[in-house]
Structure formats: structure tokens, C-alpha cells
Amino acid sequence: MRNVKLIIEYDGTNYHGWQTQKNAKTVQDTIERAIKGLTGEMVELTASSRTDFGVHALGQVANFMTNSSIPGDRFSYALNRLLPDDIVIKDSQEVSLDFHARFRSKGKKYRYLIYNSRFPSAILRNRAYHVSYELDFESMQKAASYFPGTHDFSSFRASGSSVKTSVRTITEAVLERDDKIISFEISGNGFLYNMVRIIVGTLVDVGMGRIDADDIPKIIESLDRKRAGRTAPAEGLYLVEVYY
Structure with a gap:
């Protein structure tokens, strides 16, 4: 038995998220079918993050166990011939049997893109x-500066999460602008359900003048989801990198 690690890029537009679901097309199912077509084995992929419907990934990490004799670094080439164009295996390698894509993760980086323009973009409509x-970009930058650090992020957690603690450490929260595109990058040791999208929605509310940038610490301390902003839509979110 061998353990193979994959680095995966995908456009989540046409998938109901990463995780296997009944009667729904998912990224996990699509890759597992490709592996079965390649090796004849029914495997179960373990991913670092279960991205939602419409969320994209530039560096999703997953691993699976196999009895195949295919060299670890050749899986990427072989699987890319079987996968649709909106899923690409960027790298593959054999790793130790105790490697677990989710439990070994020490942190993640996400990127969120906002297209700030009077009219929508046909090209970026799903991106x-x-x-x-x-x-107000400067106010949004100021608001973003309050997120790094170790905090209880209950105010930025969607309902339905069963985690034991809402305390997370954010190491970076950077907002940049290039013409009409605003890019927000955030890194941390972990993220709550919809946490990044709620933070972005809050930043947008700051940019619209609905929330004062200096109120962010109070919103964090309140532990009240109702104090934070809207949940930004899925299509702007990208899982960029997973740290081990």
C-alpha cells in the first residue's frame, strides 16, 4: 500500500463543492473516477478543505491510498489525460503512509476577488x-488590518459548524487594488465555516459606509454574527495554498 499526495487546481463553477454528494457532481467524485479509470481501484480522496459549491482552488491538497505501481510523480500526467479541463493535477508525489491532507495541515491561504465596477464582467462572472x-478602498484596508492575531471569530462563523472552538490565528490579511479588481488575501492556522466570505462581506459593507472600519475590533469581541456583514458569494473565493 502506498500513499499519494496531489496538488489540485480547479474551477468550482460546475461542481457542487469538493465533497461527494448523492445526485450531485463534485470535484472529489470526478477525480476518484479518474483514478479508478487509471488504476482500477476505488479510492477515497482525503482533502485539506471541503470547498463549497462554486469555490475555486489553486492549491487544494488531497491524498489517497493505492496498490498501483505507477510512480507517484507520474499520477499527475496520467490523471490530467482523464480529467475535464476545469480540473488539473498540478503535482503528485508519493508520501509517507501517515500523511493526512487534512489533519497534517498547519494552515491555509485564501484569496478573494472583488470586481468593483459599474457594470459586471462577462469574463469574471464566475471568478x-x-x-x-x-x-472606499482605504477604509477597507484599515478594516482588514484588525483581523491578524488570535481571536474568537464567532462573529464571522456561519451556522451549522460543529467545531469545538472558534478561536483562530490569522497571520496575514492584505487588501490590494489593481484598477477595478480588489484582491484580499488571508492566511491563518484554520478557518471557520464561511469565515473568509463573511470577512469579505464585512469589508464590502465597510467600503459602502455601512460599517465603520474602527468597529471591527468591537464586532470581533461581540461574538455576535449579526454584528458582522453579509456573506460574500462563493465565486470570488480561491483556496490558494495549504501549509504543512
């Missing part, structure tokens, strides 16, 4: 969150 209202 970024279109906001037609002119945003």
Missing part, C-alpha cells in the same frame, strides 16, 4: 464578486 457601488 469574482461584482460590486457596482464605488467602494
